[in-house]
Amino acid sequence: MSDTTNSIQVPNVQSFLRGFPWVVMILVFAFLSWLFWEPFLSMFMDGESAQYASIGISTIGAYLVSIFAIAGQWPFQKVENKWVRGILLILLAKVIAAAFWIMLVRVFHVNIVMWAFPIISNAWLILAATSFVGGDAHLPNVPPVRKMFLNLIIAVGGTLVLLRTIVIFPSTWFAMLQPIIVTGGLAYLFRRVKQPTFSILSWSLLLGLMWIFVSVASWLGHFTIDHNAPQFWTWNLGAGSAEFNLFFAFACGLNFAVFACTQCWPFSRIRQPWGTTIALFSVLTWCFLITRAIIPLFNTIVPGDASLWQAQIMAWHTVFWGFSWVYCFGVGQKPYLWAGQKTPGTWDDVD
Numbered sequence: 001m002s003d004t005t006n007s008i009q010v011p012n013v014q015s016f017l018r019g020f021p022w023v024v025m026i027l028v029f030a031f032l033s034w035l036f037w038e039p040f041l042s043m044f045m046d047g048e049s050a051q052y053a054s055i056g057i058s059t060i061g062a063y064l065v066s067i068f069a070i071a072g073q074w075p076f077q078k079v080e081n082k083w084v085r086g087i088l089l090i091l092l093a094k095v096i097a098a099a100f101w102i103m104l105v106r107v108f109h110v111n112i113v114m115w116a117f118p119i120i121s122n123a124w125l126i127l128a129a130t131s132f133v134g135g136d137a138h139l140p141n142v143p144p145v146r147k148m149f150l151n152l153i154i155a156v157g158g159t160l161v162l163l164r165t166i167v168i169f170p171s172t173w174f175a176m177l178q179p180i181i182v183t184g185g186l187a188y189l190f191r192r193v194k195q196p197t198f199s200i201l202s203w204s205l206l207l208g209l210m211w212i213f214v215s216v217a218s219w220l221g222h223f224t225i226d227h228n229a230p231q232f233w234t235w236n237l238g239a240g241s242a243e244f245n246l247f248f249a250f251a252c253g254l255n256f257a258v259f260a261c262t263q264c265w266p267f268s269r270i271r272q273p274w275g276t277t278i279a280l281f282s283v284l285t286w287c288f289l290i291t292r293a294i295i296p297l298f299n300t301i302v303p304g305d306a307s308l309w310q311a312q313i314m315a316w317h318t319v320f321w322g323f324s325w326v327y328c329f330g331v332g333q334k335p336y337l338w339a340g341q342k343t344p345g346t347w348d349d350v351d
Helices: 003-007 013-041 047-070 082-106 112-132 144-164 173-182 185-189 197-219 242-253 257-261 274-301 307-329
Strands: 223-225 238-240
Touching: 013 047, 013 082, 013 257, 013 307, 047 082, 047 112, 047 144, 047 307, 082 112, 082 307, 112 144, 112 173, 173 185, 173 197, 173 242, 173 257, 173 274, 185 197, 185 274, 197 223, 197 238, 238 242, 242 274, 242 307, 257 274, 257 307, 274 307
Parallel strands: none
Antiparallel strands: 223 238
C-alpha cells in the first residue's frame, strides 16, 4: 500500500476529540466578539446601526475568509507558519469588514438597519452559487488569485442587481446548504453529474428543504408566512419569532464548522445518503438545544426585551469563528474517507 493511501484517515473518536475544543472555542470567541464589536462600532455610528454592523462584522468577515481560502490563503500564502498566517488572515478579514460597514454608514449614509441583512444574504447567495455549489465551473483553468478577484466582480455586481430588484432572496437555504456540502451529501446524491445540471439539482433540493424548514417553523408557531409581503421585502417569505431568529443564527454558525473540525464523526461512519440525512437532523437538534440554553443565560446578562436580540447578535458571531478555524488554520482538513467512499473528496467512482 502506498504512503499516500496510508496517510488517508478514517475518522474515529479521536477525530472528534481533536476537533471538539475548536467547536467550544467557536462559542467562546463569539461571546467575546459580542462584547467587543457593538461598543467599538458605536464610536462611529448610532447604537442600533452598531448592532447590525456587529452582525455584519462576522458574516462578511466569514465571507472574506472564504474567498481568501479559494485564493489559496492570499495574500499571506507565502507565510510558512500556519498559525501566523491564520492570525493575519483573521485580522485582515476583520479590518476589511469593519471598514466596509463604517464606510457604508459614515461615507455613503446607508441605513444598515434596513439594508444589512439584504446585503449579507445576497452576497452569500452569489458566493454559494458560484463557488460552493457551482465549483467555480464558470472560471475553469483560472489561477486562484485572479479567480478570487473575478468572483468578487460578479459578487459585487450581482449583489447590487439583487438589491435593486428582488431586494433579498430568502436566506434560510444557508442552514441547509453547509451541512449537506461538508458531509458530502450533494457530491454523493449528484455524483458524476456535471455543471450546470449539478447546480440546478442542488438548488432544487435546497429550495425544497428550505420550504419544509419554514413550513415546520410556521406550524410550530415560530414563523409567519407572508403571502403579501411589503414591496421592500419582495421574495421575503415572512418573519420568524425572536426564538426562531436566534435558532437560525446558530444554525448558520454551527452547521459547517462543527462537522469540518471533527471530520464529521460519527456521521462519517454511516453510509450515504443516511450519513448526511442524520447529520442534518443532528445539527438542527444541537442548535435547538443551544438556543434553549442561551435564552435564560442572556435573560440574566441583558435584562428586558433586548435579551433575545442581543443573544442573536452573539449567535451570528459563531459564523466567523467557525469558518476561521477551518479556512485559516486548517482544523480537520486532512483527507479522510467516508464510509463506503473510495477516494477522499469525491463520490464519482462509487456506483
